[in-house]
Amino acid sequence: MSFSHLPIKGSSPLRSQFAGVLYSQAFRSTIYQVAMAIFVLFAGYYLYSNVMENLRAQNIATGFRFLSEVSQFQIGETLIEYSARDTYFRALLVGLLNTLAVSAVGIVVATVLGFSVGIARTSDNWLLGKLARFYVEIVRNIPVILQVIFWSVVIRNLPAPRGAFELWGAGFLSNRGLTLAMPLGHPSHFWMLMGLIAGIILSVGAAKLVRRRNEKTGKHVDSLWVSLALIVGLPLLVWLVFGAPLEMSVPQRTGFSFSGGSTLSPEFVALLMGISIYASGFIAEIVRSGIQATPRGQIEAAKTIGLKPWFITRYIIMPQALRVIVPPLTSQYVSLSKNSSIAVVVGYPDLVNIGNTVMNQTGQAVEAVAIMMIVYLTISVATSLVMNFYNRLVAIKER
Amino acid sequence: MRDLKACLLAATVALTAMPAAPALAANGDTLKQVKERGLVLCGVHPARHGFAAPDSKGVWEGFEVDFCKAVAAAALGDAEKVRYVPLSSQQRFPAIQSGEVDVLARNVTANLSRDTALGLNFAPPIFYTGTGFLVRADSGVKEVEDLDGAVICMAPGSTTERNIAQIFAARGLKYTPVVIENNKQLVDAYVTGRCDALTKDKAALPGVRAVDTPNPAEHVLLDGIYSKEPLAMAVRQGDDEWYDIVKWVVYATFNAEEMKVSQANVDEMLKSEDPDIQTLVGVIGDNGSKLGLDQKWSYNIIKQVGNYADIYDRHFGPSTAIALDRDLNRLWNDGGILYGEPMN
Secondary structure, three states: OOOOOOOOOOOOHHHHHHHHHHHOHHHHHHHHHHHHHHHHHHHHHHHHHHHHHHHHHOOOOOOOHHHHOEOOOOOOOOOOOOOOOOEHHHHHHHHHHHHHHHHHHHHHHHHHHHHHHHHHHOOOOHHHHHHHHHHHHHHHHOOHHHHHHHHHHHHHOOOOHHHOEEOOOOEEEEOOEEEEOEEOOOOHHHHHHHHHHHHHHHHHHHHHHHHHHHHHHOOOOOHHHHHHHHHHHHHHHHHHHOOOOOOEEOOEEEOOEEEOOEEEOHHHHHHHHHHHHHHHHHHHHHHHHHHHOOOHHHHHHHHHOOOOHHHHHHHHHHHHHHHHHHHHHHHHHHHHHHHHHHHHHHOOOOHHHHHHHHHHHHOOHHHHHHHHHHHHHHHHHHHHHHHHHHHHHHOOOOO | OHHHHHHHHHHHHHHHHOOOOOOOOOOOHHHHHHHHHOOEEEEEOOOEOOOEEEOOOOOEEOHHHHHHHHHHHHHHOOOOOEEEEEOOHHHHHHHHHOOOOOEEOOOOEOOHHHHHHOOEEEOOOOEEEOEEEEEEHHHOOOOHHHHOOEEEEEOOOOHHHHHHHHHHHHOOOOEEEEEOOOHHHHHHHHHOOOOOEEEEEHHHHHHHHHHHOOOHHHEEEOOOOOOOEEEOOEEEOOOHHHHHHHHHHHHHHHHHHHOOOOOOOHHHHOOOOOHHHHHHOOOOOOHHHHHOOOOOHHHHHHHHOOOHHHHHHHHHOOOOOOOOOOHHHOEHHHOOOEOOOOOO
16 A cells, blocks of 8 residues: 555645654654564564474473583583583583684684785785785685684694604694693783783873874874883783793693693684684785775875885874774674584584584473574674774774 | 565464464374375484495495384385485484474484483384494503593584493593584594594494494404493374384384294295284284284385394394394393384
8 A cells, every 4th residue: 555646735634734643754664663573573472482382292391491400421621610510501601611712712813814914915025915815715715614624634634642743842733732831820820911901901091192292292102112012011020020930831741642731622723723714814805905995195195205114004004994994804703703613513612512412412402502592693793892892993083 | 665564464464374383293193194295204324334324326224224114114015115314413303303204213312301301202222232432452442441531532412422421430530522523524533543532332333443444453342331322213202103103113023033034934924823923924913903004014014124133134244344243132032132012
């Protein structure tokens, strides 16, 4: 039905008033939105009640009570204390932390790799540019699952612990993973972390002060060095205050593998390399497009007034490149954390891997999948929020 | 605007009119559907040599595949009328619950929580086994105690994960599990040395050693069975008639072996004077109509698929690559625990 052919103003005043409301754009769009919302809620409720009714009718257990039951299974890698006597809830928490760990490290690795390759792509050096392009085309065009399997096969074919490569006394590389010497636990570590956080917070303020001083005196000091000094210097200072503890746990060969040190498992390394190298190809192209988005004329103008290349990159190219780079970078980070669920293929105990086991032991597939969906949604939304906040910082300020 | 309204209206009407369609098995439904379809949908393991795996020509074969065939022979009179649905550990229970398959013959261990919380019914176990370990012959491992501190490869979602936790905790041993879903990746992780041991149901390990490892002589099975794993076919709760059919298909294979009625001699046995045998092959009695099946249902099983010994020897007998001792899977009067309830 369409009323658009009717006159908007009726003959009687009452009717015209009524019609005025009826035909107002705001009123109509509100009605449609309310109708849509009701429809979506109704559809959701229908699907939910249908599932619940069917599960009940088939005598299949429902609800989230299983979360407090004892899991009775062991997990290979855990960031928190966990044993087979803990609950399913804690097992899922272990999986979630593993997912977050591999995603966080993956984002850092992908960013460093991606920015390096992206900058190399814009290089005037012919060989470097071509090599970077070759890298991008390869890693972008091979499905991520194959890349993860590739790295897992490469690692599995390293020598066994008995014939492990020794890394200059600092650790071993074998098909059981990368075992490295680690500083022994010490109370100073906590305060060093606090120092790092304080350094990051202080550097934001320091950057403002430096800028104000630059504007006042006209003499240029790069705030980057001040920030870097604070972020590195504070934890270092804390470490020195504690008397520079240097005790290390050095790995030794024992029985089936090694004792001491810390081990990055083959599954973690394979998954990390697969998902972060894959993402780095896309990030490289995002960075390249960002850099090339700066009009050539601006760079030439900067050169004519004699600015140094580093100064041009830092103050002319980067600020403009970042606002092009950040929005698509966000979606790369989000898809990297979702790609971490490929863990099931290589056996890294991430949320999905543990969720699968929980699902099988309890038979509560609907609940377990719902938990996984909510968690991934939360991770993705949180990543987007942080990146949007950063985007506001680097975006052009409309004054 | 008109389109949007029409869409909304149509969708609302469709949703309201849609009945809450339960995928629930009511009594007699499954057999009716099987007959209408002319096929039994059977959930099987995607690749477990000896139990279920497609051969080089893509034809499914194995111990559990034969039990799928036995169900089809009983229900439809033709053992070939089966569609095999390969299912991963995760997929198997949702598949039977949702009606995607009629019967699950997929290395399922029968236990209390699956029987209740999953809404399943288990037919009598067709294969008794337990957790076993495959280790490298040169590792010097002789018993589970030698695996202290070892890395152990296993599949997710199986009862194995629990059993290993229990076996090691009970002995105060430590281990690191590596849990991989894909069977190829799992065996590969063990073969390349990522893990010190591969654990699975003991019955599955000889198949892994014979078929999946490049050099079977380099690997040995640890002696002993460390848990109870009665493997049984499962059906949905709610359709007792279909449950009875699957249950008596299993007992028919046990009883046929006990009465020495085999695939080779079943036609002669039609002339037997023994009333028990006459009942078994359907010459007398009305077992067929009691189960809602053809009177020749059990004859068809024996003729087209065989008795329990025929099926076992075809896949695990001495002449096969796997060559597995029958052990517990002998008849009760032969030192095993297979005991077919009488069919009268």
